[in-house]
Amino acid sequence: MALATIPQAQDATAPPPLTLVSRDGRRTVPTTISGGRELIALDDIAALFPVAVREDSLAGGFTITYRGKTIVASADQPMASVDGRIVALPSPITRTGRRWLVPVEFLPRALGPIYDRKIDLRRAARLLLVGDLRVPRVSARIEATGPPTRAALAITPATPVNIVAEAGRLVLTVEADALEPVFPVTASGLIDGVRIGDQPNVVVIALDRQAAIPRTTIATADNATRVAIEVPVAEARPAVPAAPATDPRLPLPDTSRLPGLEPQPVLQTLAIDPGHGGDEVGVRGAGGLEEKQLTLDVARRLRTLVERGLGVRVILTRDDDRTVGIDERAAAANNGKADLLLSLHANGALSGTPSGAEVFYDELDREGLAVRSAVAANSVSLPVIGGGTRTIDVVPWELAQARHIDASATLASMLEQELRQRVPMGQRPIQQGPMRLLSAANMPAVLVEMAYLTNAAQEKAAAGDEFKNAVAQALYNAIVRFRGYLEETAAP
Amino acid sequence: MSRRAKIYLAALVLALIGVTWALVRLFTEPRPAPAAAATTTAPAPAESAHITATLFYASSDGRSLVPVRREVPLASTVVDQGRQILTVQLQEAPQPYVQVIPEGTTLRAFYVTDRGDAFVDLSGEIVSAHPGGSLNELLTVYAIVNAVVANLPAVQRVQLLVEGREVDTIAGHVDVRRPLERDDTLVRDGRDGDAPPQEDSNPRK
Numbered sequence: 160m161a162l163a164t165i166p167q168a169q170d171a172t173a174p175p176p177l178t179l180v181s182r183d184g185r186r187t188v189p190t191t192i193s194g195g196r197e198l199i200a201l202d203d204i205a206a207l208f209p210v211a212v213r214e215d216s217l218a219g220g221f222t223i224t225y226r227g228k229t230i231v232a233s234a235d236q237p238m239a240s241v242d243g244r245i246v247a248l249p250s251p252i253t254r255t256g257r258r259w260l261v262p263v264e265f266l267p268r269a270l271g272p273i274y275d276r277k278i279d280l281r282r283a284a285r286l287l288l289v290g291d292l293r294v295p296r297v298s299a300r301i302e303a304t305g306p307p308t309r310a311a312l313a314i315t316p317a318t319p320v321n322i323v324a325e326a327g328r329l330v331l332t333v334e335a336d337a338l339e340p341v342f343p344v345t346a347s348g349l350i351d352g353v354r355i356g357d358q359p360n361v362v363v364i365a366l367d368r369q370a371a372i373p374r375t376t377i378a379t380a381d382n383a384t385r386v387a388i389e390v391p392v393a394e395a396r397p398a399v400p401a402a403p404a405t406d407p408r409l410p411l412p413d414t415s416r417l418p419g420l421e422p423q424p425v426l427q428t429l430a431i432d433p434g435h436g437g438d439e440v441g442v443r444g445a446g447g448l449e450e451k452q453l454t455l456d457v458a459r460r461l462r463t464l465v466e467r468g469l470g471v472r473v474i475l476t477r478d479d480d481r482t483v484g485i486d487e488r489a490a491a492a493n494n495g496k497a498d499l500l501l502s503l504h505a506n507g508a509l510s511g512t513p514s515g516a517e518v519f520y521d522e523l524d525r526e527g528l529a530v531r532s533a534v535a536a537n538s539v540s541l542p543v544i545g546g547g548t549r550t551i552d553v554v555p556w557e558l559a560q561a562r563h564i565d566a567s568a569t570l571a572s573m574l575e576q577e578l579r580q581r582v583p584m585g586q587r588p589i590q591q592g593p594m595r596l597l598s599a600a601n602m603p604a605v606l607v608e609m610a611y612l613t614n615a616a617q618e619k620a621a622a623g624d625e626f627k628n629a630v631a632q633a634l635y636n637a638i639v640r641f642r643g644y645l646e647e648t649a650a651p
Numbered sequence: 652m653s654r655r656a657k658i659y660l661a662a663l664v665l666a667l668i669g670v671t672w673a674l675v676r677l678f679t680e681p682r683p684a685p686a687a688a689a690t691t692t693a694p695a696p697a698e699s700a701h702i703t704a705t706l707f708y709a710s711s712d713g714r715s716l717v718p719v720r721r722e723v724p725l726a727s728t729v730v731d732q733g734r735q736i737l738t739v740q741l742q743e744a745p746q747p748y749v750q751v752i753p754e755g756t757t758l759r760a761f762y763v764t765d766r767g768d769a770f771v772d773l774s775g776e777i778v779s780a781h782p783g784g785s786l787n788e789l790l791t792v793y794a795i796v797n798a799v800v801a802n803l804p805a806v807q808r809v810q811l812l813v814e815g816r817e818v819d820t821i822a823g824h825v826d827v828r829r830p831l832e833r834d835d836t837l838v839r840d841g842r843d844g845d846a847p848p849q850e851d852s853n854p855r856k
Contacts, residue, residue: 435783435823442783450783485819504824507784509713509749519785524829586714590836592789595819595826606824608785613713 174285177263179207180337180359181276181289188287190263196250197282199266201259208270214259220252221259228273232261239269246272263287284339293318295333297362298341299353305390308348308370312362312386317379320386321466324372324474326483326491329364330356331386338362349390369393372474372495393494425645429465429638430474430497432596433458434504434606437482442507444618450505451480453621457609458503460631465638489599493559499570499641500604501634502596505621506585506611514614515585516630518574519606520567521560521597559601566603566648570641574605577637581629582610583617603641607634700725702732704802706740707794707838708748715839716790716797717748729805733761733769740798751790753780759815767807768830769799775814781822788822793834800833808832 174197177188188207190199201221205212211224220233232239237251246269250262261269263280266287271278279288288294295318303309312331314320319334337359346352351365366373371393378385433454435441441450455477462473474495476488492500506517560567575588585608597604609630610617620626704723707716723739726732737758744750753776760772773795781791796809808830811821817828 439823440783441823485823504785507782507787509709509751509782509787509790510711512712513714513786517785524832592785592824593826593831594785594824595828596824598826606785611784613782613784 177280177285177287178337178359179287179289180292180294182292182336185337185359191260193253193260194250197263198250198253198260199263201261204261204266204270208274210270223270225270225273226275230269230273232269234259239265241269241272244272281339283341286337286339288337292336293334294337294339295335296339296341297333299362299364301347301350304348306349306369306392308350308390310350310353310364310388310390312353312388314384314386316382317384320377320384322375322377322386323462323478324491324495325478326476326487327366327368327370329366329373329375329388330478331362331364332358333360333362335360349392350388364388366390372491393490424471424642425649426469426471426498426638426642428472428474428495428497428499430476430492430495430500430602431458431461432476432488432492432500432502434502436477436480439482442505442612444612444621445615446618446622448612448618448622450507450612453505453609453612453627454503455480457627457630457634460627461501461503461634464631464635468635469639469642485596486599488596489559492604493599493601497602498645499638500597500600500602501638502594502604502606504606504608506608507613508611509613511614513585514611514617515583515588516578516610517585517588517590517608518571518578519590519592519594519597519608520571521564521600521604522591522593523561523564524593558598560598560604563601563603566644567597567605569644570603570637571605573640573644574607574634574637577633577640578607578630581633582626585611702802704736704739705798706736707751707797707801708744709751709790709794710839711747711749713749713790714786716751716794716835716837717839718797718801719745719748721745723802729803730761730763733763733799733803733806734758736798736802737761737771737795740795751787751794753777753782753791755780760812763803763806767805769803769806769809770812771795771799771809772812772815778813778818778821783822785824788820788825789837791821792825792827792831793837796831797833797835797838 174190174192177190177199179186179188186207188199188203190197192198201212204210204223209225212221213224214221218233220231220236222232223230228242230239230241232252234254235251237248239246239248239252248262248268249264252262252265253260263282267278267280276290277288279294280286281288281294286294296315297312298315299310299312301308301310314333321332321334323330323332338355340355340362349367349370351367353362353364355361356363364373367390369392371391373388373390375389376387378387433451435451435454437451439451441454443449458475459478462475465471465473474491474497476491477483488502506513571589575584578584579588594606597606607630610621610626612618612621701722702725703720705718706721708719709715710717721739723732724735726735741752741756741758755774755776757774757776758771759774761769763769777791781788792811795811799809800806810830811818811827813821819826819828821827
C-alpha cells in the first residue's frame with residue numbers, strides 16, 4: 160500500500176518509520192518530528208485503519224468514527240474526546256497546509272479504546288502492534304570479548320527459539336510475530352553485530368571471518384529464555400585436524416524439546432547445503448523455476464523433518480537467497496563438526512530429454528588417493544591433559560574428503576535407494592566426479608541432483624509440494640539408514 | 652597379335668615413357684622460385700596441411716560426449732597445435748551434435764609445462780554464459796580436457812583458467828582448481844547417448 164508522504168516543516172526531521180505489525184502482515188508507517196514531538200498524518204491513519212475521517216472546518220477540528228464510536232479532536236488542543244471521554248495527548252493536534260498531524264501516541268490512547276483490536280506503540284523498537292501479537296523483548300549483550308567471545312541473549316517473556324548456524328552467522332528464529340529488540344550490540348571479539356533478520360521474528364548474529372560455529376545453550380528461568388553463545392576461533396587453514404570420535408561435540412540448542420536423543424549419538428549434526436543462491440541462480444527451467452529456489456525450499460523441508468524426527472542439530476549453509484562461496488559452505492560444515500553433508504542441486508541438460516535424480520560423491524585424483532593412503536602415516540600424536548595421547552590426522556583442507564570417501568559411497572548408495580522409491584531416477588543414478596564442495600568436506604558428503612529443470616515435466620513436478628516433500632522424505636529416510644551405518648562402524 | 656592389339660601396345664609404351672619422363676623431370680628440376688609465393692596470399696604448404704583431431708561435443712540428447720574426428724590445421728609445435736585444436740573445438744559443433752562450451756568463449760592462451768600439464772586460458776563467457784547443472788558442467792570441462800589430452804601425446808593433464816586466473820568451478824560443481832586428467836566416463840561413441848562407450852575409452856574407476 161502506498162502511503163502519502165507527510166509535508167514536513169523546515170525544522171522537521173524524518174525519524175526511522177514505524178513498522179505496523181498485525182496478523183495481516185507488516186506495513187511501514189512514515190512519521191515526522193516537529194517541535195520535538197513525533198507526529199503522524201491523519202491521512203495515513205485513515206489509510207491504515209478502516210475508520211471514517213471527517214473534517215469539521217467550522218469547528219476547526221475533525222472526527223474519526225469506527226463502528227458507531229467517535230473521536231472528536233480540535234486544532235491546537237493536546238487532547239481528544241474519545242467516545243465521550245477526554246484523553247490527554249503529549250502535544251497538540253496541528254494542521255500543516257491541508258493536512259492534520261497528530262502525535263503518534265494518538266494511536267494507542269485515542270484510537271485504541273474505540274478500535275476492536277489492541278493497539279500497542281513501542282516507540283523505541285519503532286513498532287506499532289495491532290491485535291494480540293506475541294512480540295517478546297530481545298536484549299543482547301557481549302559478556303566477554305574473548306576469544307572465545309561470549310554473548311547472552313534474553314527473550315522476555317520466555318519464548319521457544321530455534322537456532323541454526325550458517326556460514327558467517329547464527330540465526331535465531333523465535334516463535335513470535337515480531338521482536339522488540341534492545342540493541343544495538345557493537346562489534347566485539349568474534350561477533351560483528353546483532354540485528355533483526357529479514358523476518359520480524361529472526362535475530363541474526365553476524366560472526367567474524369575468524370569465527371568457528373558457535374556453541375549455544377538455551378535455558379528458561381524467571382519467565383525469560385536465555386541463550387548463551389560462545390564463539391570460538393575457527394581452526395587454522397589449510398590443515399584440518401580431523402576430530403576423533405571421542406571429541407566433545409557441540410551441545411544441542413534445546414535438548415528438552417528434541418525427543419529421541421541418545422546420550423552419545425554418532426549423528427549429532429547434519430549440514431544441508433542448498434546449492435547456489437543470490438546472484439548464482441543455477442539452472443533456470445523454461446517455466447521460470449530456478450535451481451536456487453528449489454534447493455532452499457527442499458533444504459528447509461528436510462531441516463524440519465530432521466529436527467523433529469531425529470533431534471539432530473542442523474546447519475544450513477544458507478537460509479535465504481544470497482550468494483555463498485563454496486569455501487564458506489565447506490567451512491560451515493567443517494567448523495560446525497557436521498557428521499554428514501548433503502548438498503542439494505537441480506540439474507540441467509542441453510536438451511529437454513534427460514530427467515531423473517542423480518547422486519554424486521567425490522572422485523579422488525592423484526593427490527586425493529595419495530592423501531587417502533598417507534593419512535595414517537601423517538597422523539600426529541599429541542599429549543592430552545591427564546595422560547595419554549590423542550591422534551590427529553593432518554589433512555590439507557582441499558583434500559579433506561579423502562578419508563571419508565568410502566562412507567560417502569555408502570551414503571550415496573542409500574540415498575539412491577531411498578530416492579528411487581519416491582522420485583524418478585536418472586540414467587546414471589550414482590556418479591563419481593571431482594565435485595568442488597565435496598572434496599573440501601571433512602565428513603561423509605554427497606551432492607544430490609533432484610531433477611532436471613530443463614525437462615518440462617520435471618520442472619513442473621519440481622515446483623509442486625508433492626515432489627519437494629517426496630525428495631525431503633527420501634533424504635530423511637537415507638539419513639536414518641546412514642545413522643545406523645555409522646553406529647555399526649563406530650561400535651567397538 | 653592382331654594389328655589393333657599392336658597399336659594398343661604401342662600406345663601404352665608411349666604413355667609409360669611419357670609418365671616416366673614427367674616424373675624424372677619433376678624430381679630433378681629445381682622447384683619454382685619462391686618469388687611466386689612471395690607475391691601471393693596463398694598459405695605456405697605447411698599451413699595448408701591438416702591433422703585429423705578427435706574433438707568432443709554433446710550428443711543430440713545432451714546426455715553424453717561424442718568424439719568427432721575433424722580437420723585441424725597442422726602446426727609445427729605442440730603449443731601451436733594445441734591452440735589450433737582448441738580453436739576448432741570452440742567453434743560451432745557439426746550436426747547433429749551440440750556444442751558444450753558456451754557461445755562466445757574464446758581461447759586467451761595455451762601453454763604446456765615440462766611436467767605435461769597444459770594450461771587452457773579461456774574468456775569469461777565460459778562462466779558467465781554457462782547454462783548450469785552438474786551434467787552440463789561435466790560435459791564442458793571434459794570436452795576441453797579430453798580434446799587436449801586425446802590429441803597431444805605430450806599432455807597428460809589440463810588446468811583450466813578463466814580470464815587468466817584459477818577458478819573454483821565453471822558453474823558451481825566441478826572442481827577445476829587443479830589439473831584434470833582425461834576422463835571418458837561421459838563419452839559415448841555415436842549419436843545415441845545410450846550407446847555403449849567406445850573401445851578405447853578410459854572410464855573412471
